[in-house]
Amino acid sequence: MKALLLICHGSRTKAGTEKALEFAKRCMGASDYPIKEVCFLELSAPDISKGIEACVRQGAASICAIPVLLLTAAHAKKDIPEEIRLQQERYPNVEISYGKPFGVHDSLSHLLWERITESVDTFHKNAVILLVGRGSSDPDVKRDLNAIAANLQKNYEVPRVETCFLTAAQPSFEEMLRLSGWGYQQIIVVPYLLFPGILLSGMKKAIAQQQKQSDQNFILCEALGYHPVLQDVLLTRIEEAETKSAVV
Known part of the structure; x- marks a missing residue:
C-alpha cells in the first residue's frame, strides 16, 4: 500500500501543534492515499521516525514524504532528508x-493579495508592503522570498514590495x-508564516513600539493559515514527489 507522510515543523506551543495538525489533516483529506x-x-x-x-x-510498501514548510532551507535540504535516510536503512524494503516545500509558486501571490486586501481598504500613494519571512542563513530563503514578492508585484498593481526577515537573514524586520526616512506613509506588514504564534506576537510588539515613535500608518495582515491555495500547492508537491524513487 501507498502512504502519505506530511512532515510539519513543530511548535513550542500546544496551540501551534494543533493548528499544524488541523492544517495537515484538512490537506490530506483531498488525497486518495x-x-x-x-x-x-x-x-x-510524533517525530519523523515514529x-x-x-x-x-x-x-505501507511506499511512502511519499512531504515537508510542510514554506521555504527551502536547511530543514528541507539537510535535516529531514538525513532522518529519512536513517529510516530508509531501517526499512530497506x-x-x-521525498518532496519539496511549498517554495515559489505563482498562485501564492493570490493568497498574499487576499490577506492584504482583508486588512487594507485603501492604498496610500506612498505605501510599501513588507513581506516578512522567518529567516535562515541559507541564501535560497532570501532568493525565494524575493521571487514570491516579485510574483505579487507582477500579478497585482501593488505599491512597492520589500522583503525582510525575523531572524538569521538581512534586512531584519526591525530595520x-x-x-x-524613506517617505512612506503606509506600511503594510505581511507575515509569511503559516500560523499565528510566538513570532507573530513579537511582530505585533515591534510594530506597536515603532508606532509610538512615528506618525506612519502600520497595518499588520493575518498569517497565511489554512487556505485552498496552499492545499493546491501541497497537492502539486505530492504529485511531483510520486515520480521520485529515492530520497533527494
Missing part, C-alpha cells in the same frame, strides 16, 4: 520518495520598520 500520517521535525510529537514507523505498521 490509503495510509495518511502526520509527524514533526522537532518540538512536537511517523514512518506508523506508515510501515499499517502495511519500503520505498520512500525595515524604520522607514520614516
